[in-house]
Amino acid sequence: MFEAMARPDLIQDVVDANRILYRKGILDAFGHVSARHDRDPTRFLMARNLAPGQVQAADILAYSVDSGEPLMEAPPKLYLERYIHSAIYQARPDVMAVVHHHSPAVLPFTIARGVRLRPVCHMCGFLGGGASEGAGDGAGPPVFEIRDHAGDATDLLIRSRELGAALATCLGAARIVLMRGHGATVVAESVKLAVYRSVYAEVNAKLQAQAMALGEVTALSDSEAKAARITVEGQVERPWNLWKQEANSNDA
Numbered sequence: 460m461f462e463a464m465a466r467p468d469l470i471q472d473v474v475d476a477n478r479i480l481y482r483k484g485i486l487d488a489f490g491h492v493s494a495r496h497d498r499d500p501t502r503f504l505m506a507r508n509l510a511p512g513q514v515q516a517a518d519i520l521a522y523s524v525d526s527g528e529p530l531m532e533a534p535p536k537l538y539l540e541r542y543i544h545s546a547i548y549q550a551r552p553d554v555m556a557v558v559h560h561h562s563p564a565v566l567p568f569t570i571a572r573g574v575r576l577r578p579v580c581h582m583c584g585f586l587g588g589g590a591s592e593g594a595g596d597g598a599g600p601p602v603f604e605i606r607d608h609a610g611d612a613t614d615l616l617i618r619s620r621e622l623g624a625a626l627a628t629c630l631g632a633a634r635i636v637l638m639r640g641h642g643a644t645v646v647a648e649s650v651k652l653a654v655y656r657s658v659y660a661e662v663n664a665k666l667q668a669q670a671m672a673l674g675e676v677t678a679l680s681d682s683e684a685k686a687a688r689i690t691v692e693g694q695v696e697r698p699w700n701l702w703k704q705e706a707n708s709n710d711a
């Protein structure tokens with residue numbers, strides 16, 4: 460069978476994304492990054508089961524969007540939650556990259572009742588609205604409650620295609636879905652944007668918590684969020700190049 464090779468620079472982007480998000484404290488020993496295959500939209504690229512800070516190009520495998528399983532015989536150990544990625548690529552043809560993380564400032568917003576993560580600064584407009592602009596109801600990104608789908612005795616992990624599909628449904632047209640007591644999953648049109656949004660979801664969560672401690676909070680309107688997102692995300696190469704350099708320097 461002819462195996463369409465992914466572009467080497469796409470594989471390298473996935474490697475760099477792992478290292479950047481580790482250095483930024485978004486991923487630790489856990490969490491993962493994937494990209495949709497550039498030559499075959501029914502596949503995606505993601506590391507084998509490995510701490511993100513240790514991922515190298517040789518660790519990146521091709522997986523089926525349909526099944527969430529790797530396209531090879533006798534695969535190495537895999538991430539338990541690979542179905543997060545497969546289900547979202549299946550549900551969202553516009554998504555080219557997915558990051559799943561447990562970043563610490565975002566977690567409280569998956570746990571606390573009566574407060575929602577909202578875009579509160581101009582760098583974080585992606586937290587507003589849906590993929591189709593105007594879809595935002597001002598309520599903030601959706602929060603996935605695993606108990607609604609699998610009862611109250613799970614380990615909270617997305618361990619099956621069915622749970623992956625439920626998570627993708629909850630994500631809907633948004634760019635991030637929070638996962639109660641667990642973490643979040645960020646989607647984007649490129650690996651660079653998925654990294655940017657993962658870093659700045661954490662920044663926004665810290666800012667929002669600090670602002671809420673001071674008093675009532677004003678979030679960006681849907682229109683401000685959209686305008687800010689378009690401006691800032693058009694410059695994604697700038698933070699990417701800086702963070703890539705930092706992540707690949709030995710003395711950082």
Ligand code: MN
Nearest residue numbers: 540559641642
């Ligand atoms: Mn997880």
